[in-house]
Amino acid sequence: MKLESFLFEIRNNVGHITLNQPERGNPFDARFCREFKEIANECDENPEVRAVLIDSNGPYFSVGGDLKTFLGDRDGLPRFIKSATSDLHSGVSRLARGDAPVILACDALAAGGAVAIVAAADYALLSEKASVYAAFSGIGFSCDSGSSYFMPRRVGQRKAFDFYLRNQKWSAEQCLEYGLASEIIPSEQLTEKALALAEELAQGPTYTYGQIKNLFHSSQENTLEAQLEQEARALADCTRRDDTWNAVNSVAKKQKPVFNYK
Amino acid sequence: MKLESFLFEIRNNVGHITLNQPERGNPFDARFCREFKEIANECDENPEVRAVLIDSNGPYFSVGGDLKTFLGDRDGLPRFIKSATSDLHSGVSRLARGDAPVILACDALAAGGAVAIVAAADYALLSEKASVYAAFSGIGFSCDSGSSYFMPRRVGQRKAFDFYLRNQKWSAEQCLEYGLASEIIPSEQLTEKALALAEELAQGPTYTYGQIKNLFHSSQENTLEAQLEQEARALADCTRRDDTWNAVNSVAKKQKPVFNYK
Amino acid sequence: MKLESFLFEIRNNVGHITLNQPERGNPFDARFCREFKEIANECDENPEVRAVLIDSNGPYFSVGGDLKTFLGDRDGLPRFIKSATSDLHSGVSRLARGDAPVILACDALAAGGAVAIVAAADYALLSEKASVYAAFSGIGFSCDSGSSYFMPRRVGQRKAFDFYLRNQKWSAEQCLEYGLASEIIPSEQLTEKALALAEELAQGPTYTYGQIKNLFHSSQENTLEAQLEQEARALADCTRRDDTWNAVNSVAKKQKPVFNYK
Numbered sequence: 001m002k003l004e005s006f007l008f009e010i011r012n013n014v015g016h017i018t019l020n021q022p023e024r025g026n027p028f029d030a031r032f033c034r035e036f037k038e039i040a041n042e043c044d045e046n047p048e049v050r051a052v053l054i055d056s057n058g059p060y061f062s063v064g065g066d067l068k069t070f071l072g073d074r075d076g077l078p079r080f081i082k083s084a085t086s087d088l089h090s091g092v093s094r095l096a097r098g099d100a101p102v103i104l105a106c107d108a109l110a111a112g113g114a115v116a117i118v119a120a121a122d123y124a125l126l127s128e129k130a131s132v133y134a135a136f137s138g139i140g141f142s143c144d145s146g147s148s149y150f151m152p153r154r155v156g157q158r159k160a161f162d163f164y165l166r167n168q169k170w171s172a173e174q175c176l177e178y179g180l181a182s183e184i185i186p187s188e189q190l191t192e193k194a195l196a197l198a199e200e201l202a203q204g205p206t207y208t209y210g211q212i213k214n215l216f217h218s219s220q221e222n223t224l225e226a227q228l229e230q231e232a233r234a235l236a237d238c239t240r241r242d243d244t245w246n247a248v249n250s251v252a253k254k255q256k257p258v259f260n261y262k
Numbered sequence: 263m264k265l266e267s268f269l270f271e272i273r274n275n276v277g278h279i280t281l282n283q284p285e286r287g288n289p290f291d292a293r294f295c296r297e298f299k300e301i302a303n304e305c306d307e308n309p310e311v312r313a314v315l316i317d318s319n320g321p322y323f324s325v326g327g328d329l330k331t332f333l334g335d336r337d338g339l340p341r342f343i344k345s346a347t348s349d350l351h352s353g354v355s356r357l358a359r360g361d362a363p364v365i366l367a368c369d370a371l372a373a374g375g376a377v378a379i380v381a382a383a384d385y386a387l388l389s390e391k392a393s394v395y396a397a398f399s400g401i402g403f404s405c406d407s408g409s410s411y412f413m414p415r416r417v418g419q420r421k422a423f424d425f426y427l428r429n430q431k432w433s434a435e436q437c438l439e440y441g442l443a444s445e446i447i448p449s450e451q452l453t454e455k456a457l458a459l460a461e462e463l464a465q466g467p468t469y470t471y472g473q474i475k476n477l478f479h480s481s482q483e484n485t486l487e488a489q490l491e492q493e494a495r496a497l498a499d500c501t502r503r504d505d506t507w508n509a510v511n512s513v514a515k516k517q518k519p520v521f522n523y524k
Numbered sequence: 525m526k527l528e529s530f531l532f533e534i535r536n537n538v539g540h541i542t543l544n545q546p547e548r549g550n551p552f553d554a555r556f557c558r559e560f561k562e563i564a565n566e567c568d569e570n571p572e573v574r575a576v577l578i579d580s581n582g583p584y585f586s587v588g589g590d591l592k593t594f595l596g597d598r599d600g601l602p603r604f605i606k607s608a609t610s611d612l613h614s615g616v617s618r619l620a621r622g623d624a625p626v627i628l629a630c631d632a633l634a635a636g637g638a639v640a641i642v643a644a645a646d647y648a649l650l651s652e653k654a655s656v657y658a659a660f661s662g663i664g665f666s667c668d669s670g671s672s673y674f675m676p677r678r679v680g681q682r683k684a685f686d687f688y689l690r691n692q693k694w695s696a697e698q699c700l701e702y703g704l705a706s707e708i709i710p711s712e713q714l715t716e717k718a719l720a721l722a723e724e725l726a727q728g729p730t731y732t733y734g735q736i737k738n739l740f741h742s743s744q745e746n747t748l749e750a751q752l753e754q755e756a757r758a759l760a761d762c763t764r765r766d767d768t769w770n771a772v773n774s775v776a777k778k779q780k781p782v783f784n785y786k
Contacts, residue, residue: 244664
């Protein structure tokens with residue numbers, strides 16, 4: 001699939017996804033959603049990808065939904081929502097469930113569904129130029145892209161609910177204070193530091209990272225006992241991998257372990 | 263139903279519920295629970311109600327359960343609990359699931375089940391005179407009214423558990439610090455500000471607010487994928503409403519949208 | 525069962541569990557897990573136990589898993605994980621579900637699975653000498669012992685995930701700031717204060733405490749309505765107990781209630 005909405009390359013085991021329609025503000029239109037799904041599939045299936053970095057080009061990280069595509073055909077609007085979210089939500093799920101940790105670097109305004117992408121990332125690195133804007137309820141929309149799943153898990157229910165109900169905008173500082181941002185990094189160092197974190201994580205025990213990611217996703221909906229059993233099974237699965245076996249033996253010999261995603 | 267425990271009126275699309283047995287401390291007795299359920303039903307069914315404001319008259323917001331009604335008939339006590347909670351819990355659920363945002367104004371001590379009502383509200387505005395008292399375990403009661411559902415979602419499990427286990431009392435300031443209160447407002451301005459917030463929200467996209475409320479309720483018990491699909495369906499439903507269609511078109515023309523709960 | 529890994533005694537209604545292989549660093553080996561399960565069963569079944577205190581002897585609270593037992597037999601490793609967690613996880617569940625509140629006193633480094641024991645405790649009292657170390661992903665292990673259940677509930681998903689993914693070590697101060705520790709107590713007073721808290725709680729309404737514990741465990745995975753009904757049923761069950769009936773009558777007479785776990 002030829003990409004129009006994104007750049008995508010794999011280097012040093014990092015799948016680097018860049019939102020790349022700067023002149024349009026990187027809108028979440030139908031094409032964007034389709035390409036996002038395909039890239040997420042590639043990141044999940046290609047064993048070269050052991051960490052994912054998401055960033056953007058242009059003056060907006062993303063404006064979110066494209067207001068223009070909503071106009072004109074009233075009957076078509078709910079159909080468009082269902083079609084676009086089929087793709088977009090599948091991509092959100094693939095990245096969330098995939099083994100590779102997801103690092104997001106946000107250097108500008110993220111609005112609407114893009115806020116959910118910030119919240120969903122395992123590490124959300126924001127510059128002082130970043131901000132988030134709810135956007136949805138301003139046009140009578142409820143929220144999508146996992147907003148209602150990830151935001152309460154980052155900032156708590158009171159703050160997340162207020163954000164969407166009263167259509168708020170938060171500065172980078174507020175994002176850090178509330179727990180949405182992992183860290184604030186000066187704009188001119190953002191790309192470099194985000195890439196360094198992605199490359200560091202790409203050398204870790206990737207399969208194990210995937211187990212931890214999925215245990216954390218199930219943590220809130222599982223009973224204690226189901227979660228304990230899932231932990232036991234995940235850990236046993238890890239110990240069957242070469243990476244884990246080699247690491248146990250390296251650390252016993254006081255050597256630094258090397259992980260090859262085997 | 264003639265109200266004895268409450269005042270209730272609808273004005274400017276705000277359903278205004280006032281606990282109104284000041285001389286008795288607004289206890290949660292059988293009549294209170296029945297009336298609460300009926301008022302909650304009315305707020306949910308009457309399309310004139312697009313926001314709910316809960317406040318109280320008298321020196322206590324509420325003392326919670328009425329100790330006197332517990333005495334005398336030992337066999338009757340568990341039956342009373344089951345009967346009263348049938349009404350009370352149904353009311354809690356109706357307000358939580360209903361489209362109208364719930365604003366609570368608390369200017370005095372809230373004890374026992376009343377703390378859950380504070381926690382359940384979408385916006386809990388407290389004056390410096392407000393405080394909350396667990397009360398339950400002091401008489402060997404576990405907690406009800408949604409205490410164990412809402413409190414951990416507001417203040418985290420450690421703090422909420424300690425509150426109920428060691429039967430604590432928290433000042434308004436502690437409620438704000440821990441995340442139970444949305445805001446502290448000087449006592450003499452509390453009614454005015456709470457009403458202003460309720461009236462502001464009553465002009466918002468009410469149906470959409472209901473979708474957001476319900477997405478937030480399901481957020482913690484749903485898997486990621488179930489929540490994503492629920493988001494897609496809720497958003498598609500919003501786009502079928504006149505309010506949302508009109509708002510999209512207004513905002514595209516740089517006009518302020520008007521919402522009529524249609 | 526003769527204990528090798530622990531000391532265990534019951535005094536003043538406190539079940540006092542001490543990790544007691546100081547020279548080995550109190551490792552979570554097969555014997556440890558089996559004994560832990562048996563002690564947890566005893567605490568849950570013996571009505572003399574109305575609070576549980578967990579502490580440790582030696583320079584480590586616990587080093588967690590025993591690296592040496594992982595070496596040598598690759599095929600045996602996943603089997604060992606499954607066998608050991610059968611015991612360990614059953615013990616975690618019994619203590620979490622049992623009526624007796626669990627107080628933990630940590631005066632040294634807790635690593636790996638021991639961090640989950642700290643997080644699982646209802647009250648985690650740490651001295652300034654305490655610290656926690658993730659340990660798992662350093663050898664390609666995902667986490668166990670309820671780590672992924674309890675840690676996000678204490679410190680939020682962002683911090684908990686980072687802890688396990690990047691194999692972090694947190695000081696006692698960080699544990700307090702993030703919400704893992706309930707309190708920091710000077711090392712020389714730790715035992716005394718932890719015992720005082722355990723003895724205080726051991727005189728409370730033990731059955732009611734168990735109901736509150738279990739309501740909090742189900743809080744996140746239940747729908748609102750299921751949780752409300754569980755609250756109603758738990759409260760009705762409490763009111764059938766002598767302790768609760770006597771307490772209601774004592775408090776009505778302005779007398780201090782006495783609870784006998786009846």
